[in-house]
Amino acid sequence: MTVLENEAAVRTGSETRSVRPGAARRATLTGLALALTATVVWSGSFVTSRALHDSVPPVQAAFWRWVIALLAVAPVTLPQVWRQRALLRRHWRFLTLASLLGVTVYNTLVNQAGLTTPAGTMGMIMAASPTLMVLFGRFGGGGERIGVRRGVGMLVATAGVLTLLGKGDPTALFRLDLSGGGLWMLAAMACFAGYSALVRRKPAEITGPAFLFVTFALGTLLLAPAYAVSLAVQGGFTPAVGTVGPLLYVGIFSSAVAFFTWNKAIALVGAARAGAVYYLQPVCVALLSLLLLGEHTGPVQILCMVLILGGVVLAAGVPRRAGR
Numbered sequence: 001m002t003v004l005e006n007e008a009a010v011r012t013g014s015e016t017r018s019v020r021p022g023a024a025r026r027a028t029l030t031g032l033a034l035a036l037t038a039t040v041v042w043s044g045s046f047v048t049s050r051a052l053h054d055s056v057p058p059v060q061a062a063f064w065r066w067v068i069a070l071l072a073v074a075p076v077t078l079p080q081v082w083r084q085r086a087l088l089r090r091h092w093r094f095l096t097l098a099s100l101l102g103v104t105v106y107n108t109l110v111n112q113a114g115l116t117t118p119a120g121t122m123g124m125i126m127a128a129s130p131t132l133m134v135l136f137g138r139f140g141g142g143g144e145r146i147g148v149r150r151g152v153g154m155l156v157a158t159a160g161v162l163t164l165l166g167k168g169d170p171t172a173l174f175r176l177d178l179s180g181g182g183l184w185m186l187a188a189m190a191c192f193a194g195y196s197a198l199v200r201r202k203p204a205e206i207t208g209p210a211f212l213f214v215t216f217a218l219g220t221l222l223l224a225p226a227y228a229v230s231l232a233v234q235g236g237f238t239p240a241v242g243t244v245g246p247l248l249y250v251g252i253f254s255s256a257v258a259f260f261t262w263n264k265a266i267a268l269v270g271a272a273r274a275g276a277v278y279y280l281q282p283v284c285v286a287l288l289s290l291l292l293l294g295e296h297t298g299p300v301q302i303l304c305m306v307l308i309l310g311g312v313v314l315a316a317g318v319p320r321r322a323g324r
Contacts, residue, residue: 031268035277038262043284045254048246049114058111068251077213102195103219109188123285130275132193157279160307
């Protein structure tokens, strides 16, 4: 079985009988580890987006993020892009839509939200995106079968996220102020969920590195007109340690590293199971805030983290045998 055939066999997250139990288990573990890596890295990006809110305009921050990401991935991806150029041209519509959602719009909305929204709130809103991933996958046709165990796990994790967002008061969920930055984050969440559902449908012949470079390049080109308008209206920013450092982080780690690991995780275990791991994002943000910013974590936050962790264990559990 070739690498592409093996990837296609396990990409739905429910291992097929053509894959040996041991190989399926290893693929699942690898996929979950990659999804966790992306989730941790992206948790840090909410902090950096918030750090740039008063020094770099949102569109300019997004533009330079992807320029840096392109430079980071070009040496290892360009040879594959050249070899697959005819295939990539054939799927240009799919690639353009994925680029628009995952590169051009998503990160720009996150940066816009960072102008007025705390990093922790941004992370908590984004943690609801796995539910949309499942819905987009199901309504788009060919979605993944969730199953009872995974469904219960997603419900438990969602309950933990909602309770965390409501600060322990269930009625507070109906009084949340989602104006301004909150609305930007809701739109960003929808774009990311749509992008993840699209990655699930990536033609198997297109390799991950080639897909990564092309979506980064197309997304940057689509963002260029808005960047030019931002320069004309808002002016540029002054490069300094406080601006270049965060841009390097989001360009290299949150883009080149995290998007590659996330896309590979979806190919191995499917969007639903990778999305279950993404529920851990508010936990990661809270831990990073505690370690880096000294922010207090109370009993309610700890209880919510336990709920989220328990839900993730159920929803993203490693199967013991093929066909489970």
